[in-house]
Amino acid sequence: MDLKLSVVIGTPDLAEWPYQLFSGTFEEKIQKAADSGFDGVELICRDMDLVDREAVKETLRRYNLECPALNTGPVYGVDGLCLVSPDKEIEQRGMYQLKRFLEFAGEFGALVDIGMLRGKMSIMPDRAAAEEALVGKMHQAAEHAAHCGARIIVEPLNRFESDFVHSAHDGVELAGRVNHPNFGMLVDTFHMNIEDVSIEESVREAAGCCLWHVHVGDSNRLSAGKGHFDFPELIRVLKEVKFKGFLSAEHVALPDPDTAAQETIRYLRPLL
Numbered sequence: 001m002d003l004k005l006s007v008v009i010g011t012p013d014l015a016e017w018p019y020q021l022f023s024g025t026f027e028e029k030i031q032k033a034a035d036s037g038f039d040g041v042e043l044i045c046r047d048m049d050l051v052d053r054e055a056v057k058e059t060l061r062r063y064n065l066e067c068p069a070l071n072t073g074p075v076y077g078v079d080g081l082c083l084v085s086p087d088k089e090i091e092q093r094g095m096y097q098l099k100r101f102l103e104f105a106g107e108f109g110a111l112v113d114i115g116m117l118r119g120k121m122s123i124m125p126d127r128a129a130a131e132e133a134l135v136g137k138m139h140q141a142a143e144h145a146a147h148c149g150a151r152i153i154v155e156p157l158n159r160f161e162s163d164f165v166h167s168a169h170d171g172v173e174l175a176g177r178v179n180h181p182n183f184g185m186l187v188d189t190f191h192m193n194i195e196d197v198s199i200e201e202s203v204r205e206a207a208g209c210c211l212w213h214v215h216v217g218d219s220n221r222l223s224a225g226k227g228h229f230d231f232p233e234l235i236r237v238l239k240e241v242k243f244k245g246f247l248s249a250e251h252v253a254l255p256d257p258d259t260a261a262q263e264t265i266r267y268l269r270p271l272l
Contacts, residue, residue, distance in 0.1 A: 003238060003272045006040035006068050006248040007033050007261050013050035017074055019217075019250050020044055021261035026056070030063050032258065036265055040066035042248045046074035048100035057107065068246040069111040069153070069186075069213055070101050082119030083141075084134045094119075095137060099144050106148030111213055113186060114138070115155040115162075122163045131164065135177045142180035153186045153213050158194040167195040168202035172209045184210030189229050190217040190251065199230060200237050207241035214238070216264060217251030223260045224249070225267035235271045 009029045010020035022029040033041055041060065045051055060067055075081050081094035094117060101112045118138075124130035138152065145152050156171045165174050171185035187196075187206055196202040203211070214234075218227030225231070238247075249264040 002244045004039035004246045005265055006042045006246045007038045008042045008044050008250045011043055011045045011051050014046045014074055018252055021249060021253055021257050023257045027059050030059050034063040034065055036262055040068045040246055042069045042071055043067055044071035044073060046078050048097060048104060053104055067108040067110050069113055070105050071113045072101055072117045073115055076116040082117055083137045084119035084130050098141055102145045102148045102150045105150035109149055111151050111153045113153050113155050115157055120163050138178045139180055142183040145182040151182045153184050155186050155188055156191055158191045168206045172205055175210050184212045186213035188215035190221050193219040193229050199233050203237045207243060213245050214247045215250040216247050221252050223251055223263040232271055
């Protein structure tokens, strides 16, 4: 089976976050993911210095789950850190956390997702210079990723959440500018529904470059099958382009974290 399913689960350092699934202690969440039939867990973390890395790895081993990716969302969403900011301390702390994420990801051969961690270009005094600075920092981080045995993926985000890299095409263009074999991209179906004209064309363009991961959330950001996103078409194209990565459930935890995760795997597993 080339296509695999993972689910976003928070590490113990992360208290509240709207896009982490399953309830209970960290081990209880991991057990539920395994019992539900997921192949892996995408770990979402806030502060890598607070993560007991050995305990996390041992728990994943115990339940025979892969870790395809680490999600940096709360690094920006909770602590406000990013790679480009008018505040140089924020930039430095953001890069520090990214490198720490890459070091942990290297222990799994995993990806590290850069979403809002890239920062907002519109608040910078010189947007063009800020974009060039970001490209340089991403290349620097990709070098660190190569050293660690990890890879970076940039996540296109819709225009209402980010002001830089919205569509799959934008992600491909950024990957070309960074120009590093350890730098690629993911697509997120919720954001694609807003920004991408064609699922098929976007997936084909991204796959022709460096598509390594897929986030799954329906058009209303609920679990797959609860909106109008065309998941059968997505999976058909992913199979055609011979995508071999993970589809990872990343959506709001409604009506509750357990039900939301189970609804997604019940809907998607037959399609694979």
